[in-house]
Amino acid sequence: MTDIGIGIVGGGYMGKAHAVAYAAVGGVFETALRPRLEMVCATSEQSAERYRKAFGFARSTDDWRVLVNDPNIQAIIIASPQETHRPIAEAAFALGKSVFCEKPLSATLDESRAMVAAAKTAGSINMVGFNYIRTPASQYARQLVADGRIGEITWFRGEHTEDFYADPKTPPSWRTKGDANGTMGDLAPHMINAARALIGPISALCALVETVHEDRSGITVTNDDQAQMMCRFDNGAQGHLFFSRIATGRKMGYAYEIHGTKGAIRFDQEDQNAIHLYTMEGPEAERGFRKILTGPVHPDYLPFCQGPGHGTGYQDQIIIEARDFLRAIYENRNIWPTFAEGMEVNRIVAAAMDSSRKMAWVNVADY
Amino acid sequence: MTDIGIGIVGGGYMGKAHAVAYAAVGGVFETALRPRLEMVCATSEQSAERYRKAFGFARSTDDWRVLVNDPNIQAIIIASPQETHRPIAEAAFALGKSVFCEKPLSATLDESRAMVAAAKTAGSINMVGFNYIRTPASQYARQLVADGRIGEITWFRGEHTEDFYADPKTPPSWRTKGDANGTMGDLAPHMINAARALIGPISALCALVETVHEDRSGITVTNDDQAQMMCRFDNGAQGHLFFSRIATGRKMGYAYEIHGTKGAIRFDQEDQNAIHLYTMEGPEAERGFRKILTGPVHPDYLPFCQGPGHGTGYQDQIIIEARDFLRAIYENRNIWPTFAEGMEVNRIVAAAMDSSRKMAWVNVADY
Amino acid sequence: MTDIGIGIVGGGYMGKAHAVAYAAVGGVFETALRPRLEMVCATSEQSAERYRKAFGFARSTDDWRVLVNDPNIQAIIIASPQETHRPIAEAAFALGKSVFCEKPLSATLDESRAMVAAAKTAGSINMVGFNYIRTPASQYARQLVADGRIGEITWFRGEHTEDFYADPKTPPSWRTKGDANGTMGDLAPHMINAARALIGPISALCALVETVHEDRSGITVTNDDQAQMMCRFDNGAQGHLFFSRIATGRKMGYAYEIHGTKGAIRFDQEDQNAIHLYTMEGPEAERGFRKILTGPVHPDYLPFCQGPGHGTGYQDQIIIEARDFLRAIYENRNIWPTFAEGMEVNRIVAAAMDSSRKMAWVNVADY
Amino acid sequence: MTDIGIGIVGGGYMGKAHAVAYAAVGGVFETALRPRLEMVCATSEQSAERYRKAFGFARSTDDWRVLVNDPNIQAIIIASPQETHRPIAEAAFALGKSVFCEKPLSATLDESRAMVAAAKTAGSINMVGFNYIRTPASQYARQLVADGRIGEITWFRGEHTEDFYADPKTPPSWRTKGDANGTMGDLAPHMINAARALIGPISALCALVETVHEDRSGITVTNDDQAQMMCRFDNGAQGHLFFSRIATGRKMGYAYEIHGTKGAIRFDQEDQNAIHLYTMEGPEAERGFRKILTGPVHPDYLPFCQGPGHGTGYQDQIIIEARDFLRAIYENRNIWPTFAEGMEVNRIVAAAMDSSRKMAWVNVADY
Ligand SMILES: NC(=O)C1=CN([C@@H]2O[C@H](COP(=O)(O)OP(=O)(O)OC[C@H]3O[C@@H](n4cnc5c(N)ncnc54)[C@H](O)[C@@H]3O)[C@@H](O)[C@H]2O)C=CC1
Ligand SMILES: NC(=O)C1=CN([C@@H]2O[C@H](COP(=O)(O)OP(=O)(O)OC[C@H]3O[C@@H](n4cnc5c(N)ncnc54)[C@H](O)[C@@H]3O)[C@@H](O)[C@H]2O)C=CC1
Ligand SMILES: NC(=O)C1=CN([C@@H]2O[C@H](COP(=O)(O)OP(=O)(O)OC[C@H]3O[C@@H](n4cnc5c(N)ncnc54)[C@H](O)[C@@H]3O)[C@@H](O)[C@H]2O)C=CC1
Ligand SMILES: NC(=O)C1=CN([C@@H]2O[C@H](COP(=O)(O)OP(=O)(O)OC[C@H]3O[C@@H](n4cnc5c(N)ncnc54)[C@H](O)[C@@H]3O)[C@@H](O)[C@H]2O)C=CC1
Incomplete structure (x- = not known):
């Protein structure tokens, strides 16, 4: 059993849902990979810190770049507003990290095209949040x-x-x-x-x-x-x-x-x-x-x-x-639904x- | 309490439904006007006669003109296929009779226009069969x-x-x-x-x-x-x-x-x-x-x-x-839905x- | 096709339902026997007469004995309150007439026993009104x-x-x-x-x-x-x-x-x-x-x-x-449910x- | 924020459900007390060890007494068959520990009476598993x-x-x-x-x-x-x-x-x-x-x-x-439903x- 550092951008509606999901998923599915809640990011230091305590993350930040660059984080969940999806995902891919991005993949088709290309170039794992x-x-x-x-x-x-x-x-x-x-x-x-x-x-x-x-x-x-x-x-x-x-x-x-x-x-x-x-x-x-x-x-x-x-x-x-x-x-x-599906x-x-x-x-x- | 002679063209799915309805309506709604089942018409003499006995009409015919022209019939129900609706209705209106026509009013918009015009010219009561x-x-x-x-x-x-x-x-x-x-x-x-x-x-x-x-x-x-x-x-x-x-x-x-x-x-x-x-x-x-x-x-x-x-x-x-x-x-x-609604x-x-x-x-x- | 004279005792909730049913049943089921609405009975002359006109009966009465004894009536529907069921049914059976009685068959088990016995003695057709x-x-x-x-x-x-x-x-x-x-x-x-x-x-x-x-x-x-x-x-x-x-x-x-x-x-x-x-x-x-x-x-x-x-x-x-x-x-x-079922x-x-x-x-x- | 050591007896249907629940509850409800999954107990060493790895407990045992006596465990969840509920609960209460017991509280009313008494004597927190x-x-x-x-x-x-x-x-x-x-x-x-x-x-x-x-x-x-x-x-x-x-x-x-x-x-x-x-x-x-x-x-x-x-x-x-x-x-x-409710x-x-x-x-x- 290996573990993996998880960073979540956003601690609102979906940020919380993902935080809880990563706390529970190991037990539910007896996953081979076990998540560690490393860091949560939100727009302000206070809210990020509040989320950290609430959801049980090790650290918090108000700058998503800090989260993306953190060496203990291999997998990034993007649960912030649509217009933030692209820069965060691209930065993560540039470091070869895996990215799960909430739906919609991005605010526009053009952005999504760029994100799919970036994922491909990086050869990174990517997935989009179609949960239903x-x-x-x-x-x-x-x-x-x-x-x-x-x-x-x-x-x-x-x-x-x-x-x-x-x-x-x-x-x-x-x-x-x-x-x-x-x-x-x-x-x-x-x-x-x-x-x-x-x-x-x-x-x-x-x-x-x-x-x-x-x-x-x-x-x-x-x-x-x-x-x-x-x-x-x-x-x-x-x-x-x-x-x-x-x-x-x-x-x-x-x-x-x-x-x-x-x-x-x-x-x-x-x-x-x-x-x-x-x-x-x-x-x-x-x-x-x-x-x-x-x-x-x-x-x-x-x-x-x-x-x-x-x-x-x-x-x-x-x-x-x-x-x-x-x-x-x-x-x-990659497992469906990837960024390509988000783009479609x-x-x-x-x-x-x-x-x-x-x-x-x-x-x-x-x- | 007055009564009125009813003629129904068609004794199939809807012809039967109307025959039963006119047998029951007086009792159900205590209508001022009480229907008499005068005549039923179908494509063959045998089937028309079968319907007559089954539904309790006084007479039967295989020619809708006979039914329309019958002096004991003041109200005509058209429950035959779409392409027959127009000629029957127009013949009835020509005699100033009241016509209830099953939906669709006719096979085409043009026919329906003609039927609405005929009803208007005659000043006849007209209604279309939107039951639901x-x-x-x-x-x-x-x-x-x-x-x-x-x-x-x-x-x-x-x-x-x-x-x-x-x-x-x-x-x-x-x-x-x-x-x-x-x-x-x-x-x-x-x-x-x-x-x-x-x-x-x-x-x-x-x-x-x-x-x-x-x-x-x-x-x-x-x-x-x-x-x-x-x-x-x-x-x-x-x-x-x-x-x-x-x-x-x-x-x-x-x-x-x-x-x-x-x-x-x-x-x-x-x-x-x-x-x-x-x-x-x-x-x-x-x-x-x-x-x-x-x-x-x-x-x-x-x-x-x-x-x-x-x-x-x-x-x-x-x-x-x-x-x-x-x-x-x-x-x-006239009471809604009239032929005009059928035409619309x-x-x-x-x-x-x-x-x-x-x-x-x-x-x-x-x- | 033969017809049969129907008398209904009661013109309320169920009296009306039966009156309408007998007007419609011939056409719906193409019954071998065709009902004629001969007489309706209610507690007062006025109400009986009102029901007669409303439902299309030939005659009306405020005395159920008149109805039961009428030579043109062969089948009697009892749609009056429970305590009236027994005397009406027994009088009808005494004349060998057929009786349909609304549920409950009677107000008590003893009455029902007597009614079943009377039907048997008379050899009359009997049925109880379990419609659901x-x-x-x-x-x-x-x-x-x-x-x-x-x-x-x-x-x-x-x-x-x-x-x-x-x-x-x-x-x-x-x-x-x-x-x-x-x-x-x-x-x-x-x-x-x-x-x-x-x-x-x-x-x-x-x-x-x-x-x-x-x-x-x-x-x-x-x-x-x-x-x-x-x-x-x-x-x-x-x-x-x-x-x-x-x-x-x-x-x-x-x-x-x-x-x-x-x-x-x-x-x-x-x-x-x-x-x-x-x-x-x-x-x-x-x-x-x-x-x-x-x-x-x-x-x-x-x-x-x-x-x-x-x-x-x-x-x-x-x-x-x-x-x-x-x-x-x-x-x-006899066809189920007979009075015997009502008694059970x-x-x-x-x-x-x-x-x-x-x-x-x-x-x-x-x- | 304080944390508390949790021990679960049983790793089957309900043992798993509780294990997952304690992993997730902190994040969901932002609880003041944060659970640590200390130990899981099952009938055999192998199954206990399997549950440990699967659900993320620190340790495992095939003897519930070991679990109950463990100084790092303050709260015990009983998710084993009905006949085991009483001895486990009583042992835990003897040490002043808190006990959550799956329904039914026990196999018989007498046992439940004893358990309620033991909880009372100990002054321990007790709760029964009526989840619906x-x-x-x-x-x-x-x-x-x-x-x-x-x-x-x-x-x-x-x-x-x-x-x-x-x-x-x-x-x-x-x-x-x-x-x-x-x-x-x-x-x-x-x-x-x-x-x-x-x-x-x-x-x-x-x-x-x-x-x-x-x-x-x-x-x-x-x-x-x-x-x-x-x-x-x-x-x-x-x-x-x-x-x-x-x-x-x-x-x-x-x-x-x-x-x-x-x-x-x-x-x-x-x-x-x-x-x-x-x-x-x-x-x-x-x-x-x-x-x-x-x-x-x-x-x-x-x-x-x-x-x-x-x-x-x-x-x-x-x-x-x-x-x-x-x-x-x-x-x-104590918060409803306690052992007393289980006994009732x-x-x-x-x-x-x-x-x-x-x-x-x-x-x-x-x-
Ligand atoms: N899959 C689903 O069922 C749902 C998906 N969503 C999606 O999830 C994403 C997030 O939506 P919600 O959670 O509803 O929003 P929310 O408003 O509840 O939370 C947004 C979070 O993002 C953080 N944030 C905003 N801008 C940021 C930035 N520049 N850097 C770092 N953090 C930033 C905020 O601090 C906040 O914690 C959206 O893309 C939305 O479309 C939302 C609801 C349901
Ligand atoms: N309102 C509603 O829920 C429904 C309405 N309809 C309408 O009712 C009308 C009749 O349809 P159905 O009863 O289903 O057809 P059907 O095929 O069951 O019966 C048609 C009847 O019309 C007679 N007929 C045919 N051509 C004739 C002619 N030239 N002269 C005299 N009689 C003729 C036939 O002998 C037959 O008795 C159609 O306009 C149909 O669209 C049909 C079914 C449901
Ligand atoms: N099968 C079913 O779904 C239902 C059955 N019933 C049964 O039908 C029977 C009648 O009930 P409703 O129609 O609801 O009552 P109702 O009160 O609506 O009508 C009763 C009728 O009986 C007449 N009546 C009363 N005493 C009479 C008498 N001594 N001689 C002649 N006529 C008399 C009244 O004038 C009235 O017309 C009852 O046995 C009742 O249990 C009633 C409702 C539903
Ligand atoms: N609240 C609810 O919705 C439900 C409650 N239950 C209750 O939960 C309890 C457990 O039932 P399930 O999980 O279905 O049983 P299960 O058979 O799935 O699991 C029982 C577990 O208890 C362990 N066990 C058995 N005897 C033991 C002993 N002497 N010492 C230590 N561990 C022992 C087994 O190794 C196994 O891990 C029962 O009291 C049952 O009535 C069960 C299902 C649903």
Whole structure:
């Protein structure tokens, strides 16, 4: 058993989630590589120090360069805002270090392209934080589709809907500024990733992106709060994606429906431990969507609990990510989803923004 | 109490439903006008006679002109295939008779325009068969939206999905021929009507219509089996509509989700006696979609049953339609949805077909 | 095609439901025997006359003897309060007429015994109004159990819960007086019937019957508003039944869960068109309760609608009952559920009331 | 920030869960007391050593006395079989150490009594492992009930149902031997605890406990696989509890329904992040069970995730337990549920076993 020094940039929502995940992952998955929480970085010295104590890191800093350069740190988790992802990742790659970067990979497709190139040049391990696709249920859905259990795919509908900005009176914040923090930039990536993972690459799309509430407390909102696109996948399937931060009543509406020539799958992250499967088998009188509760027979469930239906939660997804990242480093081979996947997701976002501006279908390959 | 002679053209799926509805409606709604089942018409003498006996009509015929011209018949129900709707309706209007026509109003927008004009010229009562919008649940949803209970509408998603052609091996039939019998022609009208009734007119749309299974048992399918469109409503709301006869697992997927600035509504016809309402009121900890079971306090429920949650079914929708039609005749004033609504639905269908051909956004006003 | 004169005693909740059912049943099921609505009876001349006009009967009366004795009436539907059931039924049997009696068969086990004896002596067709067991879903559940689809039954849980008296401030009425109108007398029969139909006879039970809200607006409530019993079926299965009119939030909580050695079934009348089936077949990873929507392949569905998932409602159950009653008369053979079933249900009620008084297990055979 | 040495007896299902929980709890809850994983104990040296490496303990042993006596260990977690609980706990208390013991507290009421006495004599911190009552949803349900949000409680129905022995062909194991491992001994405690926590003490009960499958692969099963009881709570509410390991289709059927004079609550652990609340407020047309997704505004949710509806899982419950235990030690005051609660649960189990033997109602106070 070897250990590895971990540095996390950011101690907020995701910084904490990763800190806890690295504390727990060794025990959960009995990983070959055991993480040591070396250093946490935040914007101020005080907050960094607070995170250090709270999460049990050895040291703290308010300068991510210090963290990246620290010789005891081999693996870096980027859990700071989108615009910081690129410089941190590039600096780490320059030192040959491994990098896990939160989604979206970066604020723009161009930045992501540069990051992928840098990772390639360095030959470094790189991974992007698409956690939702890693639940036991969604991993199982991927398996079912890949194994042809529901036949050839004819339709995919995905959404990522939440309602934290549904009330027009909710005041503006950094979230209401800049494309990277809008619905397309910030919410869409998870579900675009899911669409790609479940069905495959998207070849063409036609999008409609809009800012419904343009004024919040007298201040102009400069990014989108709801967006949709029709799309065509490389394999011919048709699809639709919807993203919203004003979807009243929806809290974690990462949901998809897949129709195939032999069956169908439905999933909603708001009930993340159930996957609904329909198959065209057996007597017609007995057919129906069956609600399958995840359990030890499904991917990555058993390490969390021996009982079926007992359920995993949000934090567990981050633990699965940590296992994947540690395994990639230990085995010295990249494991999906790498930066390349993050970049492909950015490409769809870029194509969609352009499609909406032009009010026209666009080919993804043109971006 | 007056009575009125009813003639029904067609004794199949819907012909029977209307025959039963007119037998039951008087008792259910204690209508002022009481229907007499005068005559039924079908393509052959034998089948017409069979329907007569089965449903309790006084007479039968294999010629709809005989039925339309019969002096004992004042009200005509058209429950025969789309291409027959126009001639029958026009002949009836020419005699000043009242006409209820099944959806879609006709096979094409042009035909529907002519039918609306004929109804107007005759000054006849006319109604089109959008039954799903008349369930207690959907009537209540309309009320909630109209009353502003969920605020200003920001998003509407509707679908009408079934799976009777999901299996590529299902052989072709008249259903796989001709635009009027395809997904857009045949399935879409109900949900387009719902979108209009719930939210309002659609101003622009961009559609993607396709035939997924082009070959069935060696025979070419000539109409679409799945279609979607993004759309913009006159009131500014954004929307998406999806129609499919290959939506594996879906049996009666007439479903919609509406987001507003103060709440949200979700409905699925597969559980037609429940409407899900979310409101942004009360303590946040207590917010959630509430599953409201229809009951005596909801529209048109009490006449069917005094107990809440006891439920209405498909046949009851047709009884509600019969009540509306009889009332319109009795009060001699048209009641929504008239032929004009049927025509507006055809307009959206026509616009969508054209949009899909052009792969471009279109303005509905241009059709 | 022959016709038959129908007389209905009562024009309230159920009187109306039966009147509508007999108007519709011929067309729905193409019955060999066609009902004529001859006469309706109610407590006053005015109300009887009102019902006559509303439901389309030929004549009305305020004396049930007139109705029973009328030579044009061969079949009598009793839809008046429990205490009237026995005299009406016995008078009808004395004339050799057929009788359909609403549940509960009568107010007491002794009365029911007398009624069963009278029916036997007369050799008359007799049927009791257990409508819920006749939905397509519950008929299908019976079939699944009878066919051994879920193996040997190990557990049955049934409830009939509503909340019309949940609010302690709801004023008293005739419903809060007399055992026959209490939870055990009035609500329990449907689910006791279901337990017997699905699993078989009950051999022993231990019940707890209580009046939770003993005072309503200063007036003493003299019957029970909630009751439960543990029970043992003849076939060895264990069970539990619960009845309540104060089950806050429940509107039509006629629900059951059945566990067997090979599978399980769950059903809730609040979503009456779905039956949930679990089987221990196939790979464990794919097992789950499947939600089967009733459709043309299920019992007594097709006559109402050709489309699966389109759904039947409360009124349709009464139409199915009417079909059964007409068929029994036409074929001159009794069809389940006869008065004997009504009496067996009364027996369980009597045993439960006694068990609760004694606070002890009792054998059903002792009643 | 102080730290504390933790020793865990057992490295199986629950031993692992606690090991992971103590690795994660500091970061999740920023606990004042930080755990050090000092030693793990299992039945053999090899397995103990395997657990040590897997979970990151400093040392391992195959003798729980070594662990209990270790001066670096102040807090002991007992996660070994029921019959080992008492000697380990008593030895720890003799040294004044703090003990967290998995449920059931012990194999019999007598043992539990002794353990409670020993804890009291020692003045030691003690806690029992009822984890399910600590989910955000169930904590919130407790709050709602305690605050009178659903009025006075009239009915409680609870079940703990799983199906790991539903198949009669599943071979016997240690689980099919001995009362402590049967349905009443092993499964019932969680839900009895829930009933007590939500509603209050149980005063009387009448139970039916049985072994449905008495023979497995030719070997006699010596404990129960299904059991139910009717009960009366001290506060007058009526209730019913059901426990089963042969409840086909149920995986984690820890579920309850509570009716009160102002509302109702429904919960099912198979969808552990949702709580269903009904209140008798507002217009009747808008009433229904609302599905509330747990989020930052609910108890103990925010430390796991900032987003509502993102969900917690099984492992998170054990982390909440760890937080509670550490807090009790740090603040040197016992926190519910202590051994006394474990003993009260044993009392109900003992009363139920006796009631079933006698086939009679019993008073809990008599045990
Ligand atoms: N995978 C998922 O489910 C989620 C992913 N995210 C992603 O995680 C990233 C972080 O988001 P949150 O944790 O929500 O943000 P947050 O605002 O909660 O935390 C951001 C942290 O970054 C630190 N930080 C900011 N600028 C910095 C700089 N220049 N140098 C060093 N530290 C800096 C802050 O001090 C803070 O600790 C974002 O890329 C976001 O898109 C966010 C939420 C969920
Ligand atoms: N509102 C709803 O839920 C539904 C509406 N429909 C609509 O109802 C109409 C009828 O459809 P179905 O009942 O499903 O068809 P069907 O094939 O079951 O019955 C058609 C009937 O029309 C008669 N018919 C055909 N051509 C005729 C002619 N030239 N003259 C006289 N009778 C003729 C046939 O003999 C047959 O009785 C269609 O417009 C369809 O779109 C159909 C199903 C559901
Ligand atoms: N199967 C089911 O789902 C239901 C069955 N029922 C049963 O149906 C029966 C009737 O109940 P509801 O319709 O709810 O009552 P209701 O109060 O709505 O109607 C009772 C009718 O009986 C008439 N009536 C009363 N006493 C009479 C007498 N001595 N002679 C002639 N007519 C008399 C009244 O005028 C009234 O028209 C009861 O046995 C009840 O238990 C009631 C509701 C649902
Ligand atoms: N709260 C909950 O959700 C659950 C609680 N439990 C409870 O947890 C306890 C342990 O059960 P599981 O983890 O399922 O059992 P298990 O069989 O998975 O593990 C038992 C562990 O105890 C060790 N052990 C056995 N005898 C021992 C002895 N004399 N000295 C030292 N170590 C010994 C074994 O080596 C093994 O590591 C039981 O009391 C059980 O009722 C079990 C499952 C779930």
